[in-house]
Amino acid sequence: MSLDAAKPAILFPGQGAQTPGMGTWLCAEYPIANELFDEAADVLGYDLKSLCADGPAEKLNETVHSQPALFVVGVAAARVHDDLNPELAKKIVAAAGLSLGEYTAVCYAGGVSFADGLKLVQKRGEAMQACADATDSGMASVLGLDLEKLTSVCEECRSGDEILQPANLLCPGNIAVSGHRSALERLEPAASAAGAMKVVPLSVAGAFHTPIMDGAVEQLTRALEEVELSDTRIPVYSNVDAKPHTSADEIRQLLARQVVNPVRWDDSINAMLGDGVDGFLEAGTGRVLRGTIKRIARKTPTDGFGDQP
Numbered sequence: 001m002s003l004d005a006a007k008p009a010i011l012f013p014g015q016g017a018q019t020p021g022m023g024t025w026l027c028a029e030y031p032i033a034n035e036l037f038d039e040a041a042d043v044l045g046y047d048l049k050s051l052c053a054d055g056p057a058e059k060l061n062e063t064v065h066s067q068p069a070l071f072v073v074g075v076a077a078a079r080v081h082d083d084l085n086p087e088l089a090k091k092i093v094a095a096a097g098l099s100l101g102e103y104t105a106v107c108y109a110g111g112v113s114f115a116d117g118l119k120l121v122q123k124r125g126e127a128m129q130a131c132a133d134a135t136d137s138g139m140a141s142v143l144g145l146d147l148e149k150l151t152s153v154c155e156e157c158r159s160g161d162e163i164l165q166p167a168n169l170l171c172p173g174n175i176a177v178s179g180h181r182s183a184l185e186r187l188e189p190a191a192s193a194a195g196a197m198k199v200v201p202l203s204v205a206g207a208f209h210t211p212i213m214d215g216a217v218e219q220l221t222r223a224l225e226e227v228e229l230s231d232t233r234i235p236v237y238s239n240v241d242a243k244p245h246t247s248a249d250e251i252r253q254l255l256a257r258q259v260v261n262p263v264r265w266d267d268s269i270n271a272m273l274g275d276g277v278d279g280f281l282e283a284g285t286g287r288v289l290r291g292t293i294k295r296i297a298r299k300t301p302t303d304g305f306g307d308q309p
Helices: 024-029 031-044 048-054 063-084 086-091 101-108 114-134 147-157 187-193 211-226 248-260 265-274 288-296
Strands: 008-012 094-097 137-143 164-171 174-180 198-201 279-283 302-305
Touching: 008 063, 008 101, 024 031, 024 048, 024 063, 031 048, 031 063, 031 114, 048 063, 063 086, 063 101, 063 114, 063 279, 063 302, 094 101, 094 265, 101 114, 101 248, 114 211, 114 248, 137 164, 137 187, 147 164, 147 174, 147 187, 164 265, 164 288, 174 211, 187 198, 211 248, 265 288, 279 288, 288 302
Parallel strands: 008 094, 008 279, 279 302
Antiparallel strands: 137 174, 137 198, 164 174
């Protein structure tokens, strides 16, 4: 595995990338991965390694489980990768993560310890699950519409006090929307009529990155105040403002706001490219983030580490 880049950035996936079997080969071949899963079991109070390895998928897909699972596998993949590729690891100049993945990025960049990062992710998952349980809501990915047209479609689908809005601005032609289930049920015909190629429901519990998650902000803010955050050794590009941050205080505030703000992934990638990043490594499970890079900057080299080779 080799990424031909002088100034690479490392990326971490978010919820939806989880799949039974994730992390299994890392644990089979690399002691550090096993050690991290053992530590995770102590923090979480259950056997995350078995859940990742064997599922069932329904349990792994629950927000309270998928978020810790993605965090642990992402950290494990990055640490194994850096041990195997020390010269490339020294070149990494920035980090970012999609939604939940931003916590993994902050941990990788030295902003929070593995144990404290996992505690935060566990509390984040619990708080978001509680908001999702309180309101019948969800998310769907819309392919083939630009932001302006999709925003108009969302307005058309809303009724009364319903929320439906762009939530994950992934890449050109791929934007996830989030909101009340009743409004989402009107989305497919309206989006198709507006020229969308496809509407794909997402495997998440609720309307993340909208005001439906307001109840999680107070809990997250309190949890973030209770853990020690440090300034990071490399900048982490925030989902909220698509800007690089190294200050612990700034990162603390942005992570608390992240669950109710749209994820500006497209803008973050373009900002990194503008700042000189010339390649991307996706660490963890899946290939979703590499797919977005191909839509944003097709000629930029990408690679991944974490899935079975």
